[in-house]
Amino acid sequence: xxxxxxxxxxxxxxxxxxxxxxxxxxxxxxxxxxxxxxxxxxxxxxxxxxxxxxxxxxxxxxxxxxxxxxxxxxxxxxxxxxxxxxxxxxxxxxxxxxxxxxxxxxxxxxxxxxxxxxxxxxxxxxxxxxxxxxxxxxxxxxxxxxxxxxxxxxxxxxxxxxxxxxxxxxxxxxxxxxxxxxxxxxxxxxxxxxxxxxxxxxxxxxxxxxxxxxxxxxxxxxxxxxxxxxxxxxxxxxxxxxxxxxxxxxxxxxxxxxxxxxxxxxxxxxxxxxxxxxxxxxxxxxxxxxxxxxxxxxxxxxxxxxxxxxxxxxxxxxxxxxxxxxxxxxxxxxxxxxxxxxxxxxxxxxxxx
Amino acid sequence: xxxxxxxxxxxxxxxxxxxxxxxxxxxxxxxxxxxxxxxxxxxxxxxxxxxxxxxxxxxxxxxxxxxxxxxxxxxxxxxxxxxxxxxxxxxxxxxxxxxxxxxxxxxxxxxxxxxxxxxxxxxxxxxxxxxxxxxxxxxxxxxxxxxxxxxxxxxxxxxxxxxxxxxxxxxxxxxxxxxxxxxxxxxxxxxxxxxxxxxxxxxxxxxxxxxxxxxxxxxxxxxxxxxxxxxxxxxxxxxxxxxxxxxxxxxxxxxxxxxxxxxxxxxxxxxxxxxxxxxxxxxxxxxxxxxxxxxxxxxxxxxxxxxxxxxxxxxxxxxxxxxxxxxxxxxxxxxxxxxxxxxxxxxxxxxxx
Numbered sequence: 001x002x003x004x005x006x007x008x009x010x011x012x013x014x015x016x017x018x019x020x021x022x023x024x025x026x027x028x029x030x031x032x033x034x035x036x037x038x039x040x041x042x043x044x045x046x047x048x049x050x051x052x053x054x055x056x057x058x059x060x061x062x063x064x065x066x067x068x069x070x071x072x073x074x075x076x077x078x079x080x081x082x083x084x085x086x087x088x089x090x091x092x093x094x095x096x097x098x099x100x101x102x103x104x105x106x107x108x109x110x111x112x113x114x115x116x117x118x119x120x121x122x123x124x125x126x127x128x129x130x131x132x133x134x135x136x137x138x139x140x141x142x143x144x145x146x147x148x149x150x151x152x153x154x155x156x157x158x159x160x161x162x163x164x165x166x167x168x169x170x171x172x173x174x175x176x177x178x179x180x181x182x183x184x185x186x187x188x189x190x191x192x193x194x195x196x197x198x199x200x201x202x203x204x205x206x207x208x209x210x211x212x213x214x215x216x217x218x219x220x221x222x223x224x225x226x227x228x229x230x231x232x233x234x235x236x237x238x239x240x241x242x243x244x245x246x247x248x249x250x251x252x253x254x255x256x257x258x259x260x261x262x263x264x265x266x267x268x269x270x271x272x273x274x275x276x277x278x279x280x281x282x283x284x285x286x287x288x289x290x291x292x293x294x295x296x297x298x299x300x301x302x303x304x305x306x307x308x309x310x311x312x313x314x315x316x317x318x319x320x321x322x323x324x325x326x327x328x329x330x331x332x333x334x335x336x337x338x339x340x341x342x343x344x345x346x347x348x349x350x351x352x353x
Numbered sequence: 354x355x356x357x358x359x360x361x362x363x364x365x366x367x368x369x370x371x372x373x374x375x376x377x378x379x380x381x382x383x384x385x386x387x388x389x390x391x392x393x394x395x396x397x398x399x400x401x402x403x404x405x406x407x408x409x410x411x412x413x414x415x416x417x418x419x420x421x422x423x424x425x426x427x428x429x430x431x432x433x434x435x436x437x438x439x440x441x442x443x444x445x446x447x448x449x450x451x452x453x454x455x456x457x458x459x460x461x462x463x464x465x466x467x468x469x470x471x472x473x474x475x476x477x478x479x480x481x482x483x484x485x486x487x488x489x490x491x492x493x494x495x496x497x498x499x500x501x502x503x504x505x506x507x508x509x510x511x512x513x514x515x516x517x518x519x520x521x522x523x524x525x526x527x528x529x530x531x532x533x534x535x536x537x538x539x540x541x542x543x544x545x546x547x548x549x550x551x552x553x554x555x556x557x558x559x560x561x562x563x564x565x566x567x568x569x570x571x572x573x574x575x576x577x578x579x580x581x582x583x584x585x586x587x588x589x590x591x592x593x594x595x596x597x598x599x600x601x602x603x604x605x606x607x608x609x610x611x612x613x614x615x616x617x618x619x620x621x622x623x624x625x626x627x628x629x630x631x632x633x634x635x636x637x638x639x640x641x642x643x644x645x646x647x648x649x650x651x652x653x654x655x656x657x658x659x660x661x662x663x664x665x666x667x668x669x670x671x672x673x674x675x676x677x678x679x680x681x682x683x684x685x686x687x688x689x690x691x692x693x694x695x696x697x698x699x700x701x702x703x704x705x706x
Contacts, residue, residue: 068453076439077634086429089456098464100421101454103442111451226638259639281430285579286612287640 018046069097069308070121072112072135074104074128074193078224078252080278080297081127084150087301088125095305097122104128113138123308125149128193145311149304150295152194152321159307160321163295165198165277166205168326169247172275172293173206175328176245181273185218185243187232187253193224199249199277218243229256230263236272237264244272245334251276251283254290258333269335279329289332296324371399422450422661423474425465425488427457427481427546431577431605433631433650434480437503440654441478448658450475457481466491476661478502481546498664502657503648505547505674512660513674516648518551518630519558521679522600525628525646526559528681529598534626538571538596540585540606546577552602552630571596582609583616589625590617597625598687604629604636607643611686622688632682642685649677 015022020039027035028043035043069092073081085101092099100121102111112135115121123145126136139146140157148160176184184207189196207213217239222228229248233256236242248254254276258268268274276283279294303322310317368375373392380388381396388396422445426434438454445452453474455464465488468474476498479489492499493510501513529537537560542549560566570592575581582601586609589595601607607629611621621627629636632647656675663670 076435076442082429082435086456089429093464098468099454101452103439111446115451226634255638255640263639281579285608286616287608 013050014043014046017050018042066120066122067096067098068100068121070112070115070124070135071099071101072104072109072124072126072128073101076103078250079280079282080251083280084127084297084301087297088127088149088305091301091305095309109133109135116142116144123147123312125304125308127151145308147304147308147311150195150300152198152323158319159304159311160319161300161304161307162195162323163300163326164323165195165326166202168277168293168295168328169199169202169204169249170206170209171202171326171328172247172277173203173210173212175275175334176247176273177207177210177212179245179273179334181245182212183218183241183243183245184212184214185232185236185246185272186214187220187222187229187246187248187257189224189228189249189253190221196224196249203247218246224250224252226252226256226259229253229258230260231256233257233260233272234264237261237266242272245275246272247275247277249277251278251280251290251292254292254333255282255288258288258290268333273335274333275328283329283331291331291334292329293326294329295326299324366403367396367399370403371395419473419475420449420451421453421474423465423468423477423488424452424454425457425462425477425479425481426454429456431603432633432635433604436633437480437650437654440650441480441502441658444654444658448662462486462488469495469497476500476665478657478661480504498661500657500661500664502653503548505551505676511672512657512664513672514653514657514660515548515676516653516679517676518548518679519555521630521646521648521681522552522555522557522602523559523562524555524679524681525600525630526556526563526565528628528687529600529626530560530563530565532598532626532687534598535565536571536594536596536598537565537567538585538589538599538625539567540573540575540582540599540601540610542577542581542602542606543574549577549602556600571599577603577605579605579609579612582606582611583613584609586610586613586625587617590614590619595625598628599625600628600630602630604631604633604643604645607645607686608635608641611641611643621686626688627686628681636682636684644684644687645682646679647682648679652677 011022011025015025018025020043024035024039025043028040071085071088073085089099100115112124116124116135116138121144124135124139125147126133127149128151136146136148136153146158148158148162150162152160152162186200186203188200191197204214218236220228220232220235222231229252232253236246246257248257254274257272257274261267261272266272274290276290276292279292282288283290283292307320364375364378368378371378373396377388377392378396381393424438424441426438442452453468465477469477469488469491474497477488477492478500479486480502481504489499489501489506489511499511501511501515503515505513505515539553539556541553544550557567571589573581573585573588575584582605585606589599599610601610607627610625610627614620614625619625627643629643629645632645635641636643636645660673
């Protein structure tokens with residue numbers, strides 16, 4: 001039923017057909033410049049005629065390169081991470097590199113360590129490293145080209161690219177204060193995540209500078225999920241004095257808060273202002289229209305892949321830490337739009353979209 | 354600043370320390386049974402003492418196995434595909450296999466073909482194959498263990514696992530008819546996707562059997578995105594007689610329809626019933642509460658990985674095609690709940706959640 005397995009041509013077959021040594025075929029395949037144009041052409045013709053495909057394992061043995069870049073992702077269900085992965089994948093493929101994606105939910109750290117120790121990858125992009133990440137330690141130990149994307153660690157022993165999470169959180173606090181809010185709530189992810197830590201620190205610093213604070217009851221920490229946002233809003237609504245403005249360290253949490261408000265017959269912004277972080281595509285959907293802190297994701301990923309390529313090409317330089325500015329994008333969930341003077345509506349309509 | 358690169362122990366070093374030949378070390382590493390327990394123990398001790406890690410390329414050369422399974426995904430932004438990938442990743446890792454994920458948006462087909470031809474992967478799970486998929490052709494040609502997941506092709510030359518998309522679509526048509534709808538709308542993805550084709554065929558067959566049809570104006574085909582759903586609803590609302598019930602071949606399309614209704618001051622189900630397909634986690638969020646056709650995703654993925662493992666272990670058998678039943682999950686977007694007799698509310702409340 002199935003055709004017999006075709007015999008694969010080897011580099012020996014190519015050498016015989018081209019009338020050169022096997023070493024010469026190897027030199028042509030690895031792009032060695034010490035080969036005459038005439039020989040290169042004869043080998044190329046033989047390769048084409050035999051439909052030769054270098055075995056990836058054999059090539060990796062010879063060149064020491066696999067062309068694969070490990071990408072360690074955290075939670076797969078966070079829409080921001082999906083947008084980031086799409087961008088990472090697009091950029092790596094454009095650079096002729098093969099992304100190999102691992103998810104932390106499924107033992108990514110261990111798989112990454114294995115791949116690093118066994119030289120299965122040429123480099124690694126870590127989007128979920130904590131300072132105690134085994135993959136990060138293994139990568140540093142083996143001097144593997146490594147970039148931390150969207151995560152930072154305190155010691156700068158490898159390239160790091162991220163948004164200014166501290167400043168982003170700080171500005172949300174100021175925005176709440178400027179608009180007269182004094183009862184403030186917060187929903188955050190695990191403190192294991194550098195993004196959560198920085199956003200929370202920035203938000204608290206901003207509140208402090210405005211003479212504000214968060215009461216313990218208006219604060220919930222949990223996994224970054226829709227369900228955590230729902231649980232937080234349900235708890236806040238049971239308080240005698242619920243917060244009038246809530247900052248969540250991730251859009252996904254904010255969607256949960258908005259949904260729980262709706263389920264309780266309340267709404268954002270009328271009963272509670274809600275601000276997320278990441279400015280995901282979903283934040284712009286009519287159901288949410290979520291005010292959110294935007295991270296320049298395309299720029300972040302583009303820089304991360306460039307830094308990785310510099311390392312792959314053997315650049316010797318001290319590690320770089322690049323922090324890009326974030327900005328608040330205001331939508332319905334903080335009612336700001338409703339306060340805008342209607343007289344300008346016809347003017348702005350022409351500009352938008 | 355950086356420590357000098359450590360010299361990696363080779364299998365030669367291991368052989369010297371264990372007092373055996375290099376070939377014996379290799380036999381131990383590949384699990385060859387023709388090695389005495391005593392020798393095996395000496396080699397194991399030497400491996401441990403030298404902190405030896407077999408190079409993945411070297412091992413792949415020897416055993417012909419990389420432990421990597423290619424996973425070809427289509428659109429990364431469809432929440433159903435994320436849920437499927439999470440499940441695939443979980444199952445493969447549990448089976449000690451390494452998922453290597455490619456996205457169709459970023460040349461997955463080409464990358465997969467390269468990996469297949471260069472023997473970079475041991476098997477492949479295709480979740481986005483069309484009958485003209487180059488990756489599928491290459492996999493079949495090389496007799497690589499291959500399973501189509503969530504996609505089917507007409508010729509059964511490889512294992513296939515999917516939901517009963519035809520029946521799912523058929524039952525939505527019956528559901529609309531049973532509830533008195535006669536003006537029917539549909540929003541679908543590209544006909545290149547077998548899922549779209551089967552769902553649409555089933556829906557049209559169901560309508561036909563109920564004496565119903567879809568007018569050309571109440572039908573929109575486009576990429577599977579939130580924006581396509583928005584565009585469809587906006588078009589339907591401009592009709593003199595808009596459809597009263599709309600079936601979308603994907604939840605993501607349905608979210609767009611619901612959002613566009615809301616943006617126009619309308620809503621589901623009051624102005625339009627909306628039914629999706631996939632029963633994603635988001636379908637249950639308060640903002641959407643979308644009636645949707647559920648696919649048994651865990652079971653689908655579990656069967657697919659089992660079939661792949663059978664092939665990896667060398668099973669000789671004809672290809673299997675497994676189709677699992679789908680079922681309609683009713684939520685607010687079709688108002689069915691509101692019609693339920695209120696008298697039973699106290700009884701059912703105790704059961705739910």
